Amino acid sequence: MIAATFALLLSLPLLVWVAAMFDRIGAGRGRVVMAPLQNGAALLLRPNTETEAPDQLNRLLAPGWYLALALVGLSVVPFAPGVVASDIATGLVLWGACEALTVVVVFLHGWSPNSPLPLIGAYRYVAIGLPAMLLSMFVLIGAALPAQSLSVAEVVEAQRDLWNVVRQPLGLPLFMALGLAITLRGPFDFAEGAELAGGASAEESGPALAAWRFARAAMLVAFSAMAATAFLGGYLGPVLPGPAWLLLKTLAVMAAAVAAGRFFARMPPARMLTFLWVVLLPLSFANLALVGVEALP
């Protein structure tokens, strides 16, 4: 358990770096390998920004909470049979709690500078983040059904015969929507979209911005690992050792998330809200019904 925690803490910065590389490839920019590090270093050397009457404490802590949620979310993912950083019997619920708290953290991030564009970003994000979270709950419960348990390790073990992505084809795409929402990406980036000129992060500079971006990439890593575990069989696979399989699947989901973020257009929030409740939510009901009928003894 301690070993798993160290492995997690060591691999996270590297995976964050890889996520940044994927982002550069997605944006079609050169110098893929070094530029993320260099730009990050340049940000660290710039000053922070103070606004007119900010909520200092929340402004300071928001990136930290975001990173904390990513870490806690990642810590329920088993790397190999019995190797997991936090071995909790209700890992899926803990992951859900991390999703819910992400909405709170992004709201605080946009609220605390006391500036209009971040404020609008924060409120729009809440409108979309809450129902998006609902989707992920339904699909994760779908993943828990055949496992008969809320433990993430059991969910992996239940996929020994057949991965959930085959058994519940709707699950992964719907979970991907949540992933885009909690990592503030593409069609679900209502907090920091271009129409708000950076939105919730528009007033951040220097190390505060670097910390926020780091946490956001860490959340992408955590989401990808969770998606790989719940739907792609986690550490299961032939020949290679378990952690290697998990890593490969995580990278695959990460690439897919980056690509999806750049492919789908962002709707105005009101339209997106209706779409979520009226199209995606019934789809997740359908997914659950499908899984339920399939899992009947």
Added chain:
Amino acid sequence: MSWLSTLAHDAEIAVFAAVGQHGLGLTETLGRQRGVRLVSSPRHARVLLVAGEVESAQARALERLHAQIPPPRGTVWWQAPRLFERGETVIGDDPGEAIRRAAGADDPEQRPDVPPHPWRGMGPHGQGGHGMMGGNPYGRPMAMTADDIRDGLTLDAYSARFGPFLPALPPGLVLDLTMQGDVIVSAAAASPPYPQGPEGDAPTLCAARMLRLMGIGPRAAHARGALMALPKGSGMRRRLAAWLRGETVTESPAPPPNALPGREWAEAVLWLASFPPSRLRAVCPEEAA
């Protein structure tokens, strides 16, 4: 921290572009410039790039923007006359070298360091306010309630001047907006968008600008999804589709003060971006403010 500086030495230079007259086409070429990255907020930037002429009436706005770039900061005037005595002027088509030099500059602020309203030491806690909503706590008054046009809840109205250099709005357009939440309650155009010449109305550029607001690149637009994402009924889909086919749009918008109220922010921004800059300029009164 020396290793950090070494690492940062080859970093891309974050540039905030304030687009002036005939500057839209210029800014688009910056994407091909190596070692330079356009950012959407001056807080993220190292260098202020003024692309195209900015009228002296908007020098104040430019100075404010300049002040919002965290120090040290540099300035480059690209095909633009200087409005304050800092930074290098570039006549040619390639500002790359000047930007790199500006990344080592350290311009002083152009605006005096005074709060918007005096507040220090006033009020019962020295916060500048008094009572529940009164005074100027920390230098600014608080928003007050006003009627809403949509759902009848009288909550606070936020009034502010947006532009002329807000990346989401057409460059040069200055809007005095009153908003409740993210819905625009009333709007006035204080200054029309800058003339951009024929290249400003080019279909590819117009489409790219609109797609950027929707978070995707022009390559992804082949999927019809980009059109489906737009709200129905305001012609936005039609105009974007025309641009994607390579046709110019000649439709004229309703004047923004009539068309914007009642629209939510993202919708309003997309609506403005769905018209060619020249048409938008034609319906905004010259020098209303």
Added chain:
Amino acid sequence: MTLATVLIVAAALIGIGLYGALSQQSFVMLMMGLELMLNGAILGVMGFWAFALGGAPEGQLLAIIVMAVMAVEMAVGFALVVAVYRKRQADMTESLTTMRH
């Protein structure tokens, strides 16, 4: 950690919540007080469940019911706040006493 200590913490939460519910003038702050009292109630229920009920599932069910009550209270409470504010532009408890239409 014994049942008595858990119950004392729960009592403290209920006490603070009661103070808040009685002292706050605004309707939404009053609801914060109620929520805090229910928070104490959840803790008390879970304490009893863990130490005195031998893990009977009814204890957990009761905690869930308390949470459901909280959700219902919030949804209806805020809907009322919206309705009252629309009518009277006020969010104070005193203004409810003069409500006539």
Added chain:
Amino acid sequence: MIQIAMPVVLAMLAIAFTTAIQRIARTDATWPRRAPFLGGGLPETHAWQRFHVRYYPMALLFIAFEMEMMFMYPWAVVYVETGVKALAEMGMFLGILSIGILYGWREGVFRWQ
């Protein structure tokens, strides 16, 4: 106990890390630098206000609907053991709540008010 010790430790590490990072830089500010970014324009008032949330009916609908999660997790654990009966009961439960969503849709709560 050990179940929550590790998440708590990880959360504290994350907070310490980002706080340390943000302490690298000096934070000094002049008033023009502090002004909110509006593309060169200025606001009249503070941005903090009684923010007119445009989706408040959705938020209310949401907190009521979301309660169903509390029942669904335990249901998922015993689903396979219980079989068709579990499917029927949850189908009924979700069916009842879906009426609420349909009603809300009809009343236009998913639009911007």
Added chain:
Amino acid sequence: MIDALFLTLSALAIWSGWRVFRVDSMVRASFLLMVSFIAVGLIAVLLAAPYIGIATIFMMAVEMMVMALFMVMFMMNPAGLNPMVMVHQHRFAVVAGIVAFAGLTAAALLSDLPSRPVPESAEVVRALGHELLGPSMLIFETAGVTLLATMIGAVVLSARSGRYGDSDAGSVPPGLTPGGEPAGRKPDDGRGRPHHHGGQ
């Protein structure tokens, strides 16, 4: 170790619960209440209830988020830029709070509490699931109907446009003095129904 964790979390729960009524910013108040709930949730995990504990965190994060939205929406001076105390019957409330605390504590200390701890091997989530689908099925389905009623009630109450016209038609803001001129806006003079530009 468990005791230390329990004491820390209890202190956190009580301290943040107290701060809720002492901070000026409504956002801070809502999220302090959330912190109090999170601490209670973690204590519940210590009490061998991993599901209820974590689910409390999950539910309360969402509810307090919505709480913050409404707090900011309807409270004057929501960010507490002007520090302000808005209380009435303060002394009475303090006394009532203390009496409640003392009474409940006394009851807890003086009564003879039974002692039947949760067995080590108990599968508490599974037991809860069987309870829901078995003996307490009626409670479960009743909860569904109650939640449906809540949803409909909340939508009806909060919506502006009723079947018989706008619900604020003819509404009058409260007077600045009792029986005085209405404050703020003038009574609605029937400007007609609101525009609905948004949505689809």
